Amino acid sequence: MRSRLTVALGRTARTLARLRGGGSGGTAFPGLVMERTDPGFLARTLDRLPHGVVLVSGTNGKTTTTKMVVQLLRDQGLKVFTNRTGSNFVRGVLAALLTEVDAAGHLDADVAVLELDEAHAVHFVRAVKPRAALVLNVMRDQLDRFGEIDYTASLLRKAALATRDVVVVNADDPRLNSERFLEGVSARTAAFGVGPALRSVFLSDDDLRTEQAAAPADGEPDDGGVPESASAPGTLADDAAEPAADQDAPGSPCPAPRVRLLALAGNEATIEVDGTAHRVAFAIPGIHNVLNACAALALVLEVLGDRADLPRLLTTLSEIRPAFGRGEVITLDGRPVQLSLVKNPAGFRMSLLSAPTARADATSRTDTVDAGPGSPSSPTSADELIMIAINDEYADGRDMSWLWDVDFTSLKRAGVAVVTGVRAWDMALRLRYDEVPAGVVEPDLAAALDALRERAAAEDRPMRVYTSYTAMLALRARLGQLTEVEEVMK
Amino acid sequence: MSTAPTTYHHGGDGPARGRIRVLQLYPRDMNIYGDWGNLLTLARRGQWHGYDVERFAYNPGDELPQEVDLVLGGGGQDSGQERIKEDLVQIGPRLRQWADDGVPMLVICGLYQLFGHRFVTGEGSEIPGIGLLDAQTVAGPGRLIGNIVLDSPEFGRVVGYENHSGLTTLGPRAEPLGTVRSGAGNNGKDGAEGARFKHVIGTYLHGPLLPKNPAVADWLLQRAVELRGGTWDPLPIDDADARRASNVAAARPR
DSSP states (O other): OHHHHHHHHHHHHHHHHHHHOOSSOOOHHHHHHHHHHOTTHHHHHHTTOTTOEEEEESSSSHHHHHHHHHHHHHHTTOOEEEOGGGOOSHHHHHHHHHHHSOTTOOOOOSEEEEEOOHHHHHHHHHHOOOSEEEEOOOOOOOHHHHOOHHHHHHHHHHHHHHOSSEEEEETTOTTTSSHHHHTTOOSEEEEEEEOGGGTTTSOOHHHHHHHHHHSOTTSOOOTTTSOOOSSOOOOHHHHHHSOGGGGSOTTOSSOOOSEEEEEEETTEEEEEETTEEEEEEOSSOSHHHHHHHHHHHHHHHHHHGGGOOHHHHHHHHHHOOOOTTEEEEEEETTEEEEEEEOOSHHHHHHHHHHSHHHHHHHHHHHOOSBOOTTOOSSOOTTSOEEEEEOOOSTTTOSOOGGGGGSOOGGGTTTOEEEEESTTHHHHHHHHHHTTOOEEEEESOHHHHHHHHHHHHHHHTOOEEEEEOHHHHHHHHHHHHHHSOOOOOOO | OOOOOEEEOOOSSSOOSOEEEEEEEOTTTSOOTTTHHHHHHHHHHHHHTTOEEEEEEEOTTOOOOSOOSEEEEOOOOHHHHHHHHHHHHHHHHHHHHHHHHTOOEEEEHHHHHHHSSEEEOTTSOEEEOOOSSSEEEEEEEEEEEEEEEEEETTTEEEEEEEEEEEEEEEOTTOBOSEEEEESOTTTSSSOEEOEEETTEEEEOOBTTHHHHOHHHHHHHHHHHHHHTTOOOOOOOOOOHHHHHHHHHHHHSOO
């Protein structure tokens, strides 16, 4: 009965919010009303779900990974409730519930998969104890908001402590695969990770500094500094044959990963699941996205247990498309524009590695990511024109320091065609100190996009935009006026 | 054990005009919020001015080089600070000697605090500093976070980004780096930011500090060159991008 009242009240609030305008669909206000008048609504509604609540958190890749988990569970026949579109707040979850429940407050779903920001995850788990939690990583992100990485990890730990059934962590993240993080976690733990050949590609923020600190000044390989990579990337078969046991650092607090990314050549990945190697050709670009897919798979295997249909899961993974703005490809004047959201040093580095133009250079140093066939050695018409868009609004992080922890030297040869955003001059300055040539510097996003579009047309080249969050939203909206862009609710 | 130095070779033809040896303190543990960019800026500007720049990394337990021309240190998380604090006290006498000899130094945030007399934690316990700067820091109730702009008598406008909870007060033997035009600074109260003693600069400014404030970078390089009897004869560097980036930074909300 109480739920019926709350739903009615929430819907009235939503109607009022819409009448008042603002165009955002009014997600915050009805959520606020429901939270105030019926604080138990969230728990009451979600606790009824037969497969419970599954949480996806971490600093990087939440939106993409949540999308993957939802798709995997749906393709296994489950009805899934999720907070799409990145409204990762408790009130956002309430607002999403409001559209899905019937008048009595019943949610017709088997499982809820929720993306939650680390700060809001703490708030959420006070109300609802999740059945499963996936913690992707702890990377430096918005330090002006959270203060310290260790503090961010402590917030995620609270979510892990509240989880009942299983906590899945990244075995290669030193802040997650640690006594400090896992101590006291009552749920069982499981892990995903990468194989030895790819370990040096996925550097933690700590490694990033150490590696940079040891990086050669003039670009020549430095024997002492490059992190251990047991062997050259080698063939897929070699990697697949590596015994799983030797991946475990001695005394590793979390169990050996059930799902490991062993190799990636172009879009073809070798993924080991419970000791058996599988090849998966991914539609989604970027090695970080492929690792997110491994994380999603590890979580879903834990959630489904014996019910999991592995071949089917792998097929679903191969077909997943990127979440909006996160490697999404939009067509403009018949040419692809890929939007790569960048938020922190490790994420930016990953994105640079996945770009074909940067890769040809980068592979000579890291020697781990296959450049793929036909990778040109000098700029040709097939090379992407690169634009970097950096804003410093609250959602981007106001502190520009992080740009200095990204190594841009892989762009030296290709150069950057356009630099834009509120902090375009900071970015241009950063490129200068890595001796990367920059073409146009135009802080205005729309004007910069015009410049990029014009040059792409003149040279018939595809485009790639590395962009901070608010710049991505603005660029995507501008692209929506120029061409077909998928509608998403913000 | 210490690792071999990394050399950034000067640009252009002919021999280098000299060599500048930069000691980077605790790059593993105290190097957050882009402090790496300070090293890169010194290295590149040194190269552009025609010098070879050698970088020596010093981590806890390493051996200090006999002689250095410039010392650089950054900020860290509490955990990083925890790992270096005893080691720092051990090498404190050498660092103080170098400072007295006129070696230029730039220390940011966490190492700025520990270059002072002490850091008093929220629980009232003391982490000893090395007393190189006449300053002391006590833990504050919250974090002072945001864009910050200073007026510096020597360097003009200085922009950066501060993110600290410690509140620092200077003693009579230290001068501030500048007065706060917007932001909090040393303690949010007395309008002072940073500390200077001889050729040592301590400051809370990340951003990192040097790229957008090239005058500070060149001042440090000049002191390093003159320390070894060289003559500072800078080559022209186009700093238009730095000026524009600095103008934008100065106009952004906190």
